[in-house]
Amino acid sequence: MAAAGSTGKPVKKAAAGKPVKKAAAGKAAAGKAAPAKAAPKKTPAKKAPAGTTSAKKTAAKKTSAKQAGPAPKKASGKPESHLAKVRRARRINRELAEVYYYAHPELDFENPFQLLVATVLSAQTTDLRVNQTTPAVFAAYPTPEDMAAADPEKLEELLRPTGFFRAKAKSVLGLSAAIRDRFDGEVPGNIKDLVSLPGVGRKTAFVVLGNAFGVPGLTVDTHFGRLVRRWKLTEQTDADKVEAEIAEIIPKSEWTMFSHRTIFHGRRICHSRKPACGACPIAELCPSYGEGELDPEKAKKLLKYEMGGLPGQRLKPPPDYPGRPAPPLGANGSNSNGAAGAAR
Numbered sequence: 001m002a003a004a005g006s007t008g009k010p011v012k013k014a015a016a017g018k019p020v021k022k023a024a025a026g027k028a029a030a031g032k033a034a035p036a037k038a039a040p041k042k043t044p045a046k047k048a049p050a051g052t053t054s055a056k057k058t059a060a061k062k063t064s065a066k067q068a069g070p071a072p073k074k075a076s077g078k079p080e081s082h083l084a085k086v087r088r089a090r091r092i093n094r095e096l097a098e099v100y101y102y103a104h105p106e107l108d109f110e111n112p113f114q115l116l117v118a119t120v121l122s123a124q125t126t127d128l129r130v131n132q133t134t135p136a137v138f139a140a141y142p143t144p145e146d147m148a149a150a151d152p153e154k155l156e157e158l159l160r161p162t163g164f165f166r167a168k169a170k171s172v173l174g175l176s177a178a179i180r181d182r183f184d185g186e187v188p189g190n191i192k193d194l195v196s197l198p199g200v201g202r203k204t205a206f207v208v209l210g211n212a213f214g215v216p217g218l219t220v221d222t223h224f225g226r227l228v229r230r231w232k233l234t235e236q237t238d239a240d241k242v243e244a245e246i247a248e249i250i251p252k253s254e255w256t257m258f259s260h261r262t263i264f265h266g267r268r269i270c271h272s273r274k275p276a277c278g279a280c281p282i283a284e285l286c287p288s289y290g291e292g293e294l295d296p297e298k299a300k301k302l303l304k305y306e307m308g309g310l311p312g313q314r315l316k317p318p319p320d321y322p323g324r325p326a327p328p329l330g331a332n333g334s335n336s337n338g339a340a341g342a343a344r
């Protein structure tokens with residue numbers, strides 16, 4: 001597998017005039033130069049209580065420092081060893097943990113059943129649209145028993161804003177009936193039983209296990225797959241194979257949070273069509289640096305959600321979320337980034 005390797009070149013000066021750290025990544029297979037970091041790591045300040053203004057300001061400062069423009073670095077051209085790749089992957093995880101210290105599932109839920117239903121509804125739409133739809137759904141049908149007994153047409157109407165509402169209503173009715181009949185009305189907390197429910201695949205099951213049951217799991221969605229391939233951590237395109245390869249290099253205890261951080265990064269900075277490389281805090285670790293916008297000012301304009309000063313996807317975000325909550329359904333007729341259904 002072609003990948004990045006350390007150059008070992010002398011330390012360069014960053015744009016801000018501060019010495020940069022020795023980079024862990026070198027040139028990508030495509031011949032693009034990987035950048036070095038703009039500023040040395042600071043000694044972590046005493047953490048303010050989550051959700052306070054002080055905590056949010058500290059986090060904003062940290063993120064802004066990490067977004068300083070990267071300096072390009074020459075590559076050695078040597079293939080990256082497996083050990084170097086593992087170290088780089090774990091460093092990416094650590095860096096993202098600092099930037100997205102508030103990473104979380106972007107679906108609103110209060111119990112495993114709500115998370116399971118919300119995850120099924122999130123297919124082919126935004127988490128925002130699901131979050132705007134589920135309050136009415138769960139008010140009408142709070143338990144699997146209630147949902148299984150729902151009038152299909154009434155349920156379809158409630159699910160209409162999420163798209164594919166007839167198929168989704170069928171899945172939700174089916175999985176609710178199975179939970180009622182086979183699991184005494186409780187969502188099962190293991191992969192084997194979860195994937196036996198109608199409409200529940202491994203991705204949905206891992207979301208539920210990781211976030212409602214505390215069982216580590218990797219969520220290989222479109223963002224996750226794109227990013228780990230851009231980082232040259234895998235070349236696989238099949239979700240199960242991606243999951244297997246990443247499971248080999250990221251510690252099991254980190255699987256759930258690594259998934260959230262990677263998906264956060266994909267939604268906010270490393271977009272599918274135009275990644276904001278010029279504003280990317282892990283640019284020095286990325287062999288695909290240069291695939292997107294390099295100009296720091298232009299790159300900054302591509303940032304989404306709290307990174308772009310916009311509302312997030314959750315109507316009820318966790319207390320440490322530094323951005324604004326999403327508006328309820330119909331409040332603005334579009335998603336939080338101004339384009340209905342476009343941003344995931």
Ligand code: SF4
Nearest residue numbers: 270275277280286289
């Ligand atoms: S935005 Fe994406 S492609 Fe660009 S440097 Fe960052 S991680 Fe790499």
